[in-house]
Amino acid sequence: MxxxxxxxxxxxxxxxxxxxxxxxxxxENVSVHLVxxxxxxxxxxxxxxxPNHLVPTLQDGDLLLNQSMAxxxxxxxxxxxxxxxxxxxxxxxxxxxxxxxxxxDCHPLNNLRVLKYLSSELNLDDEAKNRWYHHWVKTAFKGxxxxxxxTSGLFCVGDQVTMADVCLVPQVYNAExxxxxxxxxxxxxxxxxxxxxLTAFAEAAPENQPDAVIS
Amino acid sequence: MxxxxxxxxxxxxxxxxxxxxxxxxxxENVSVHLVxxxxxxxxxxxxxxxPNHLVPTLQDGDLLLNQSMAxxxxxxxxxxxxxxxxxxxxxxxxxxxxxxxxxxDCHPLNNLRVLKYLSSELNLDDEAKNRWYHHWVKTAFKGxxxxxxxTSGLFCVGDQVTMADVCLVPQVYNAExxxxxxxxxxxxxxxxxxxxxLTAFAEAAPENQPDAVIS
Numbered sequence: 291m292x293x294x295x296x297x298x299x300x301x302x303x304x305x306x307x308x309x310x311x312x313x314x315x316x317x318e319n320v321s322v323h324l325v326x327x328x329x330x331x332x333x334x335x336x337x338x339x340x341p342n343h344l345v346p347t348l349q350d351g352d353l354l355l356n357q358s359m360a361x362x363x364x365x366x367x368x369x370x371x372x373x374x375x376x377x378x379x380x381x382x383x384x385x386x387x388x389x390x391x392x393x394x395d396c397h398p399l400n401n402l403r404v405l406k407y408l409s410s411e412l413n414l415d416d417e418a419k420n421r422w423y424h425h426w427v428k429t430a431f432k433g434x435x436x437x438x439x440x441t442s443g444l445f446c447v448g449d450q451v452t453m454a455d456v457c458l459v460p461q462v463y464n465a466e467x468x469x470x471x472x473x474x475x476x477x478x479x480x481x482x483x484x485x486x487x488l489t490a491f492a493e494a495a496p497e498n499q500p501d502a503v504i505s
Numbered sequence: 506m507x508x509x510x511x512x513x514x515x516x517x518x519x520x521x522x523x524x525x526x527x528x529x530x531x532x533e534n535v536s537v538h539l540v541x542x543x544x545x546x547x548x549x550x551x552x553x554x555x556p557n558h559l560v561p562t563l564q565d566g567d568l569l570l571n572q573s574m575a576x577x578x579x580x581x582x583x584x585x586x587x588x589x590x591x592x593x594x595x596x597x598x599x600x601x602x603x604x605x606x607x608x609x610d611c612h613p614l615n616n617l618r619v620l621k622y623l624s625s626e627l628n629l630d631d632e633a634k635n636r637w638y639h640h641w642v643k644t645a646f647k648g649x650x651x652x653x654x655x656t657s658g659l660f661c662v663g664d665q666v667t668m669a670d671v672c673l674v675p676q677v678y679n680a681e682x683x684x685x686x687x688x689x690x691x692x693x694x695x696x697x698x699x700x701x702x703l704t705a706f707a708e709a710a711p712e713n714q715p716d717a718v719i720s
Contacts, residue, residue: 341647364598421626
């Protein structure tokens with residue numbers, strides 16, 4: 291059985307959960323608490339599984355795999371139905387680029403370890419950290435919305451759910467959590483609304499995870 | 506003919522140049538000067554090609570594609586020889602994860618627009634910016650070196666050049682440029698040395714580009 295080391299609020303883990311849910315793959319969810327004990331991802335025992343000390347990590351038999359997009363590509367090859375990448379080469383390429391627009395150029399700037407560095411090393415207050423956060427989300431969403439004009443149908447690329455949607459929904463969840471105004475992105479909002487109506491996206495949502503702490 | 510919008514010192518463009526050189530693909534190199542005129546990537550005319558205002562962008566007939574890793578995957582599908590991803594599924598997955606360890610978790614934190622933000626918005630001096638830069642490279646290389654113990658042969662994953670090596674060499678070029686000490690990474694150093702002996706890597710190197718300015 292697949293084993294996924296993740297955390298309810300990690301958006302990279304959230305992406306993998308969506309992919310698993312879309313493919314109806316059962317997996318054991320192992321919670322790595324990113325805050326408790328100074329962050330359980332820093333434990334040496336977790337470092338044996340993932341020397342980068344980040345989540346998620348997927349275990350499939352002997353394979354230990356990190357990086358959410360590599361995991362999703364792996365799942366898409368190993369468990370091809372439903373496909374999260376279109377068969378047509380230029381469409382596949384567009385899906386990957388759209389996914390990476392968020393997972394490469396936006397999320398890594400705003401994840402927990404970076405926000406920690408901003409506080410502890412650069413002494414930024416919450417307002418300055420929030421400005422940083424909003425800046426990179428807005429920059430990414432502005433470009434993403436423009437690209438959607440050329441690629442989107444019901445979903446990010448055409449009318450099927452793809453890896454791009456799998457990355458978009460967690461990024462919007464994060465943006466909402468940090469209070470980024472969303473009114474300028476009608477195409478993004480429509481796609482996210484349609485995704486959230488699908489059972490797989492609901493199942494994978496942070497608040498529906500066993501380790502969720504809802505205040 | 507392929508057209509690549511890039512910049513000699515952009516490490517994301519450098520990755521694509523290496524992939525093209527390995528596959529012996531001819532392409533027209535269009536220089537987008539990232540510094541001159543406040544950054545030519547910000548021009549509206551470039552925004553028409555790439556709404557994210559980043560390099561690289563690849564044009565192949567009607568296809569306009571951004572994101573270096575999406576471009577490399579596209580080239581690997583369209584021009585399969587030599588393959589930059591192994592055929593075996595778990596090895597493919599490892600290659601993607603290793604590439605992303607650098608291209609997702611390291612490079613986006615240290616690229617030009619982020620360094621600009623650190624100066625102009627956060628008023629960091631050069632020393633603090635350098636600390637930031639070194640911190641993320643060291644964090645990434647430490648994990649990468651450990652993972653190489655399980656994956657590497659002559660190159661990052663086994664004995665063939667893959668997308669992981671295509672990402673590693675530009676990242677090391679950047680690290681050297683910013684004076685990151687490299688003595689703790691014997692496996693990385695050996696792989697980079699072997700890559701640099703290959704004609705394709707030399708052809709793609711920043712200093713050998715038509716828009717290079719060597720002081």
